[in-house]
Amino acid sequence: MSWKNSKNGRKVDAREVALRVINAVDIEGAYANIALAQEINRLTKTGELNNQDRKFLTELVYGTIKAGNTLDWLLEHYLSRPLNKITPIIRNILRLGMYQLFFLTKVPPSAACNQSVELAKKYGHAGTVKLVNAVLRNAARNPEKAVYPNKDEMPVEYLALKYFHPDWLVKRWLDRLGFESCEDLCKTNNCNPPLSIRTNTTRIGRETLLARLENEGVVAEPSAWTPEGIVCHEYPALMSLSSLQAGLFQVQDESSMLVGHILDPKAGEFIIDACGAPGGKSTHIASLMSNQGRVLSTDIYPHKLAITEENAKRLGLTIIETQTLDATNLGTTFPAQADRVLVDVPCSGLGVLRRKPDSRWRKSESMLKELPKLQTAILSSCAQCVKPGGILVYSTCTTEPEENSQVINSFLHTHPEFALEKTGRYLPIQKRSDDMVQLWPHIDGIDGFFIARMTRLK
Numbered sequence: 339m340s341w342k343n344s345k346n347g348r349k350v351d352a353r354e355v356a357l358r359v360i361n362a363v364d365i366e367g368a369y370a371n372i373a374l375a376q377e378i379n380r381l382t383k384t385g386e387l388n389n390q391d392r393k394f395l396t397e398l399v400y401g402t403i404k405a406g407n408t409l410d411w412l413l414e415h416y417l418s419r420p421l422n423k424i425t426p427i428i429r430n431i432l433r434l435g436m437y438q439l440f441f442l443t444k445v446p447p448s449a450a451c452n453q454s455v456e457l458a459k460k461y462g463h464a465g466t467v468k469l470v471n472a473v474l475r476n477a478a479r480n481p482e483k484a485v486y487p488n489k490d491e492m493p494v495e496y497l498a499l500k501y502f503h504p505d506w507l508v509k510r511w512l513d514r515l516g517f518e519s520c521e522d523l524c525k526t527n528n529c530n531p532p533l534s535i536r537t538n539t540t541r542i543g544r545e546t547l548l549a550r551l552e553n554e555g556v557v558a559e560p561s562a563w564t565p566e567g568i569v570c571h572e573y574p575a576l577m578s579l580s581s582l583q584a585g586l587f588q589v590q591d592e593s594s595m596l597v598g599h600i601l602d603p604k605a606g607e608f609i610i611d612a613c614g615a616p617g618g619k620s621t622h623i624a625s626l627m628s629n630q631g632r633v634l635s636t637d638i639y640p641h642k643l644a645i646t647e648e649n650a651k652r653l654g655l656t657i658i659e660t661q662t663l664d665a666t667n668l669g670t671t672f673p674a675q676a677d678r679v680l681v682d683v684p685c686s687g688l689g690v691l692r693r694k695p696d697s698r699w700r701k702s703e704s705m706l707k708e709l710p711k712l713q714t715a716i717l718s719s720c721a722q723c724v725k726p727g728g729i730l731v732y733s734t735c736t737t738e739p740e741e742n743s744q745v746i747n748s749f750l751h752t753h754p755e756f757a758l759e760k761t762g763r764y765l766p767i768q769k770r771s772d773d774m775v776q777l778w779p780h781i782d783g784i785d786g787f788f789i790a791r792m793t794r795l796k
């Protein structure tokens with residue numbers, strides 16, 4: 339698809355922009371969501387991108403990157419030489435073409451082939467043009483040549499290829515969840531989640547914000563999980579919304595909002611948010627405190643804390659202060675000083691794969707051995723900051739026990755001064771009695787998060 343901009347008559351080719359982003363991710367190691375957002379913002383500013391085109395571009399980029407393993411496997415059926423012998427840019431043109439052929443039913447096969455050949459003419463030479471043409475037309479004519487592994491005999495390989503996930507992760511989930519639930523989870527990870535935002539309740543009520551958003555072209559509904567959450571199904575480019583500029587909301591997933599509710603901060607208290615940047619939870623905490631008290635938001639990276647400060651300023655939340663600190667040392671800096679401490683540790687992020695198309699290909703199983711050491715060190719140090727009678731909340735956006743229940747169980751074993759509460763009772767809407775809360779995208783419909791709430795007894 340190429341399109342003409344009504345303002346300046348310039349033409350933008352979605353496939354070419356998609357190829358640029360995919361190359362940046364594949365060759366330069368860029369993050370897909372950031373590289374795509376940069377292109378979208380640039381083209382939105384120049385008026386070259388409308389909503390429909392933005393969706394097509396996003397689908398091309400996210401789909402091709404997510405389906406990387408399957409596209410390479412499919413390509414092997416139609417190539418006479420190994421894929422890794424082909425230059426990266428031509429390889430990416432082939433992947434983009436295969437994605438349209440096999441997974442975008444609305445794109446006619448002829449368009450997928452012809453447009454890929456045009457890209458090869460621009461970025462390759464006569465030989466690579468011939469290659470792209472031959473491979474894609476062959477695939478379009480003979481799609482049945484690639485047969486997925488039998489799901490009963492090779493369930494890991496089947497699920498990994500069918501739903502675009504690494505084998506090691508599928509194996510892990512299959513062993514723990516069983517076939518049906520594992521398949522559901524993998525499927526859910528491939529759906530584009532709606533955008534969820536949090537009403538800045540210090541400035542506006544949720545109903546009033548919903549009405550204002552409707553006027554700005556946003557199709558949204560109240561979150562079923564939190565009293566201030568809003569789920570947006572259709573929306574123009576975020577930067578164009580005046581309600582965002584006016585600090586009426588913050589982008590934040592519903593699971594992440596639940597962490598603030600489980601911490602349950604009160605106006606006037608001193609709260610430490612130990613791994614606080616870019617401030618999604620710190621700003622929520624300050625809102626829950628009606629902007630009264632003190633929120634110390636620390637992080638190891640000053641450039642990330644700068645984003646926390648920008649967010650706090652835009653939202654008008656003046657009680658947040660930031661400090662660059664290593665959370666493994668926090669206990670000696672603020673011993674027994676805080677009413678409540680939130681420890682939202684760095685984690686593998688396996689609960690939020692649906693948000694970032696490239697993230698599943700950046701993870702490895704070894705992370706699940708390394709991260710718990712850091713998570714335990716951060717939790718143990720930050721626990722010392724909690725006053726007797728105070729609250730300690732640990733959270734992650736992962737689904738894996740090594741980073742979640744195992745960290746908490748071993749912490750409780752070595753810290754008898756802390757007691758685990760029935761964390762589920764603090765969920766604002768969906769009352770549950772779980773000691774530790776594990777949320778799943780395929781079961782709960784929100785990001786996969788883990789939350790545990792503890793009290794300091796003495």
Ligand SMILES: C[S@@+](CC[C@H](N)C(=O)[O-])C[C@H]1O[C@@H](n2cnc3c(N)ncnc32)[C@H](O)[C@@H]1O
Nearest residue numbers: 613614615616617618619637638664665682684
């Ligand atoms: C899950 S993110 C936090 C997200 C944040 N709580 C929010 O809601 O916006 C984890 C954060 O931990 C920070 N981090 C990593 N190692 C750290 C350390 N040793 N001390 C403090 N922060 C650390 C990372 O920079 C990252 O911003």
